[in-house]
Each structure stands twice: as structure tokens, then as C-alpha cells.
Amino acid sequence: MSQTFQSSPFDDLILYFFEIASEKTISSRGVLVAKELRILRSIYISMLNTSTFMNMSKANTAKTSRKVTIEELVSFDDVGLKVVLNYANFISQLNRLGRLLKRNRKLIPDYSRIKFYRNKVVEHWDVYIKTVLGSGSVQKKGGIALPSSFEFMPSLERKKLGVKLTTEFQKNGVDIQLDDKFSVINVCEVDGYSELIYECLEKISPQLNFRKIGFLGKIFSFWGESENKEISKRLIKLLFAFGFPRPINDVETFSNQLVANLSKMKFTN
Numbered sequence: 001m002s003q004t005f006q007s008s009p010f011d012d013l014i015l016y017f018f019e020i021a022s023e024k025t026i027s028s029r030g031v032l033v034a035k036e037l038r039i040l041r042s043i044y045i046s047m048l049n050t051s052t053f054m055n056m057s058k059a060n061t062a063k064t065s066r067k068v069t070i071e072e073l074v075s076f077d078d079v080g081l082k083v084v085l086n087y088a089n090f091i092s093q094l095n096r097l098g099r100l101l102k103r104n105r106k107l108i109p110d111y112s113r114i115k116f117y118r119n120k121v122v123e124h125w126d127v128y129i130k131t132v133l134g135s136g137s138v139q140k141k142g143g144i145a146l147p148s149s150f151e152f153m154p155s156l157e158r159k160k161l162g163v164k165l166t167t168e169f170q171k172n173g174v175d176i177q178l179d180d181k182f183s184v185i186n187v188c189e190v191d192g193y194s195e196l197i198y199e200c201l202e203k204i205s206p207q208l209n210f211r212k213i214g215f216l217g218k219i220f221s222f223w224g225e226s227e228n229k230e231i232s233k234r235l236i237k238l239l240f241a242f243g244f245p246r247p248i249n250d251v252e253t254f255s256n257q258l259v260a261n262l263s264k265m266k267f268t269n
Helices: 011-022 028-063 070-102 111-122 125-132 155-171 193-204 214-221 233-242 251-263
Strands: 135-138 146-149
Touching: 011 028, 011 251, 028 070, 028 251, 070 111, 070 146, 155 233
Parallel strands: none
Antiparallel strands: 135 146
16 A cells, blocks of 8 residues: 655655665765664654644544543553654664764764763653653644653742752852743743753763864764763752753754755765
């Protein structure tokens, strides 16, 4: 049975790899990157399909005044879980691609943030699952749905948590200003939150951001220890409770940036 072809930002680049492979001019690195891109595309399409289904489910629920059936409830809950899993898979695949290119001293956009999120969230599902009951999925109009993690608590308790988070950053030599707009429970959806937190984390551990440590810093980091070594466990725990920042908040925009980045690299002999 035929299926409608779904396009992705990766399609032109995948076609390019196919062409240079047919001409037998593709490098060994190019062969590996091409395979990683095909996997990344598959995950992207899965995210797209889940988001489309999520939109349709919301629309159908809004149109009816009857009680929701158990089948509909379970189905919608499954969609929310798929949003979380798809995002985790997308991050993990980007981490693999970034690691592959890093061997050749090439970097994908925000690779260190992606690796950090993968190591602290994706690889510690037992910690993440404690907050997933207080989580949901958020979807901007027409966009790909993203996981939204937060811990349910009264507003007063949340303010106290914000003070604890600010204090912990200060103990690490970083002053952070958590404005009132960041006091909401689903703080990960507030514009500027993720960037603020990552910028503060990067002040604690500069190697978290290859964009700011300079060329020599990049070179030494290839043989150095993990860039996450200076981020305390307590700070990570507080971020889980307050709202762990996503490294990618617009999947389509990031994917286009990644393609533009890869298009500048050489993958032929």
C-alpha cells in the first residue's frame, strides 16, 4: 500500500549523499554521516506524525460535549508519551552525529548543550520519570510538539524552589535573575528560559559552549574530560524540579540550521 511522501529539512542533503555515493566520490566519513542523517530523518517524520495526530485529537475533543472514552484517553496519553520519546530519540541521534563529526574536529549547532541534555535527562530516565507525571506536551501552532517537564507544587513552594535554584547558582559563582515571568509552573515554555539557564551553566563550565571558548579551547576539549564535570548534582536536581531546559525549542528551525552547517563540510574524497 502506497503512502504519501512526507518531506523533511534533510531531504536535499540526503539526495546529495546518494549522488556522490553513486559517483563513488563519497568519503568514508560521508558514508557514516549519510546513514546517521537517514535515521535522523526517520525520527523527524515520527515527530511530525505525532504532532499532526495530537492536533487532530485536540480538535476532535474540542468539538464534542460527550464524555471522553477510555480508548480516547489512553490514546491521547500515548501521544504525550510519544512526544517525550521522540524528542529523546532526536537528541540521542544528534548526539551520535555530533560525536562522529567531532572526531574530525567538526561541530553541529549547540552540540555541547545537546550532549549535556542527553547525558543528564535522556540517560537518566529514572530521574526524569519522577517529573513526567507533572509533565505534558506543548505545541505551537503548526509546529512540532515538544515535551514540557515540571514538578507540580503550590505557587509559594515554587517561589521557594526558585530561591534555592538562584542560591545554588550563586554558590557556583553565577548570579542569575529569575524574573516573575519564570515563576509559572511550565517555565520551559517561557521565551528566554532555556537560553538563560544554559548561559548560566556555561559560566560554571565554559566547555559547555564551544561557541565561546575559542579555537584552542575547542582543540583541548577533544582530549579533555567530560564538559559536565563542574555541574553539581544538586544543581541538576533543582533543575529537574524547577524545569529542565531543552537545548532545542524549535525542531524545524534547528534542523534547517543543521543542514546549512553540514552543507559547508566536505564529504568527498
